[in-house]
Amino acid sequence: MSEKFHFPEGLYADIRIEETLSTGVCMLNGDLTRDSLMPETGALIRVYDGKMWYTASTNDLSEIQKELDALAELATPDPAICENPAIRLLEVNREERLVFEGENKLCNITRERFMKTLNHYVKECTGEPVPEVSSWSIGVEGTYQKKSFYSSKGSAIVYDYQLCSCGVFYCLTSDGQQLNGGKQFFGKTPEELLGHEKEVLAERDRYIDYLKNAVELEPGEYTCVLSPITTAMFAHESFGHKSEADFMLNDRKLRDEWVMGKKVGSDLVSICDSGELLRHGYIPYDDEGTKSRETWLIKDGVLTGRLHDSTSAAALSEELTGNSRAQDYRKRPVVRMTNTYLAAGKDSFDDIIADTKDGIYVYMVSNGTGSSTFVMNATVCYRIRDGKICEPCRVRMLTGSVFQTLFDIDRVGSDFEIFDSYTCGKMGQMVRVSAGGPTIRVRKLQVG
């Protein structure tokens, strides 16, 4: 396929073509407010002369060669471009990996199948009036993407990905208090999304109980037991972003701080990123054509890896990891996570709680960020006393030092889960990712 493009001499070039179909139906308080079918096709063309990347995007695939030639005019050819360290590292892969075919390929899934799932949840989850539910929305959506990649080094890759999701969300009010909550689940077809109504209703009832009964908590340092979804957010936001190597290329301080082999956490902590998993961060190849692989960022508390694109891997004399990703065909790729998780341990959830005399169980968080001090915003928490989960308590923010917290993890559960509900933002680009982890216990976090 790459033979159909004429790549310029003395330059590296690649072409990424994306064909995307997004569809979905959504009901808001009984009104159908979304009923979309949105196809989109576009290409990003990149040219590199050893100094600068020149990129152009187009929706007209017949213009690709013209755009490629125009970019080549801007660049300065270098006969030794193939010897450039970053270009030398780039892999040459040729594979067609189309997983989604037949009646369950999104373009063949009828609107009726989406509506059937939507109507099922409308009936099951909003059928009976609940006084605390002041507003609700239910959406069933699907996205399919076929990505093709061709490079002047000879890569020719085609792969596809598809994900459907259903979200049931409530706005709950009681005595002037308000809380938003809900549940989202994922599958490859609308039918795979069925069967979660009991979880949805249980979650709704949990949030109603929390809304009515949560008590204020005295801010301070507490032992915290983090639920799997909270651990997942910690692994991604608080640690994962720091492992993206594009921030440390010429930064002596950061490079000294992030020396491979350095002990950075408790022996119980291992964190991995892998684009190979068929989850929300699945990319069999990254946007430079590098094959995805498993990269252990921390293994048994020791720093063992970081995430790279070709530029960062060449600058730090390390191997490619397959983490060069772009939001879409309008954007150039940068170093990004894929499926990132803190690996499971051996403890049961019950044992972790039973072993905690005084602390907080963080059941749900809404978002988080990671600087030297990381922040996670908690939405549902419970007090732990004498090894038992007790009353719900209001916690707005959990903060801590990233590295201190990694050392303070003293229990790691076996109840590992991966969550597909993430999109991650960096440098103005959003990409789909997943994050995972088990229940963990942290000896102390600042809770307030």
Next chain:
Amino acid sequence: MAIREKHSARRRESRITFEENKPKAFEHINSVESSYRVYENDKVGIFYSIGEIDDEEGFARAQADPERARPYPFTPESGGVRKRDKSECEFTDRELLATAEEYMKYLTDNYPQFTFSGSVGTEWLEQSLKNDLGIDYVNTDASAGVGFNFKHKDSTDLRDGGFAFNVRKFDDGTIFRTMADLYLGNYETVAEIPEEIIIVMQYYSLTGGIMSELNAESLALGSSRLTGKVGEKVFSEDFTLEHDATDKEAWFTRFWDGEGCVIPEEKLVLIENGVIKTGISDKRVAKKYNVPHTKSAGHNYGDLPYVGGLNLRIRRSEKTMKELLAGRRAIIPMNATGSPIDSNGDMSLLVSTSLLWDGDRVLGRLPEFRVKANIFTLLGKDYIGVGSDDMKAFNDKAILLRMERV
């Protein structure tokens, strides 16, 4: 009889990106997206297209899938011809490259103890609406956007701060140099956190939050914190919030809403001297909840409109920022993370890096601290105001708010 309508946006972007002081990429984007709509029998068929497409094909495809025709029991808007061009110049790539290089040179020459990443880009956008009922609206605008993050060479964080601004044409570099000097000139001086915490910031995240609370559907269903408060004085006497489609300081805003409606005078006062005047609605919400139709539909090319998409402005004070501060000092947060606002309107904020500002100069960098605030008191007793002058640190208007340190 079917009525045909086309919404479209044609965009050109160029951007030069820097990583760790070096130019990394030069990017070009050209795109056109269109939404073809066919209204018939209280329904609308919609076809979204990205890339060039023949109009007849677009309308045919909007009509082709009757199953997907959405309920829309409203008459599309009629109107005339109006074209508004807010752009002030035509940017060239040559000018962009020269300006970007000049900016980076200034940073590296004057502040070698930092590393810089960011971008300088230009964007031209033409948005239009045309239908069978005579509407032929076009809004054109262009801006240059400049944004740099910086990291001190001794810092172990990925980012210590950043600054950004937009202009409709590049000046001689004064805006950039002034901003860079403000943020970086005294960064290495460690200042003391003042007793009274006054935060100075751009207010768009705040007004975005208020907009969702003013959604008439949320007000009607009780899912807004402002439910039952329309007509009541909730905020400070000095706080007035309005939608202003004429706003010259806003970028790429259209004068019509997502349903083609134009507000009389193109302004809508939502909160006046602290009193909530109205919720906001599109046609669906106005009809369903029997509330005034405020012509506040957001633009949704792929589907039905939704409530939102307003250009909200807080009315400026007659006093300058310095006069509002009255000898006090304010804090410019650079890295700050806030908790969501809870049901009581309470929120917390961790301010990791920030600068202390006396109304003219930055006095130094502050250590990390935490504050708490309540949305009602923040815009009530703790509201100081939006200055009559722009703040040089943002090249934009800014709001002064008191918060409580915890």
